[in-house]
Amino acid sequence: MSTLLPVFPTWHVAADAPTSPTDAPSGGILHVRFAGSAGHDRVIGAMEAFRSLLHDRPGATKVVIHLPSGGGDGLPLELRTGVAYDAELLAEVRRRLGEGVVALQLLPVPDSAAPVPVSGAS
Numbered sequence: 001m002s003t004l005l006p007v008f009p010t011w012h013v014a015a016d017a018p019t020s021p022t023d024a025p026s027g028g029i030l031h032v033r034f035a036g037s038a039g040h041d042r043v044i045g046a047m048e049a050f051r052s053l054l055h056d057r058p059g060a061t062k063v064v065i066h067l068p069s070g071g072g073d074g075l076p077l078e079l080r081t082g083v084a085y086d087a088e089l090l091a092e093v094r095r096r097l098g099e100g101v102v103a104l105q106l107l108p109v110p111d112s113a114a115p116v117p118v119s120g121a122s
Helices: 040-056 087-097
Strands: 010-012 028-034 062-067 075-078 102-108
Touching: 028 040, 040 062, 040 087, 087 102
Parallel strands: 028 062
Antiparallel strands: 010 102, 028 102, 062 075
16 A cells, blocks of 8 residues: 655765755655664764754754664654754755765655555455
8 A cells, every 4th residue: 555655856965065945845754864884873973963953953844764774764753843944954964964874855745635545446
């Protein structure tokens, strides 16, 4: 059972990439994935820096952290507080976290009013 959602880009944050104006679509959810391959200490440091960034930039965009696990997409954890999503957030992530440790993806909130396809129904 799945719902088709529009695809939004994933940003792999590079420290030297230029920033451009960016705004979250109304009701977006920011998915944050930390690279388990970056090493335990680096990932823990990046998580602490990201937590500080969330505290400094409260806003309306929901945040789901995907905690690195033994494989797959990671364990999703929806945070109670949102973040102010804009170009400055992306630039600040680059400055504080560096390159290769985090990927950000902005997705729309699933429309709860939309019909959900049921497999096997005729």
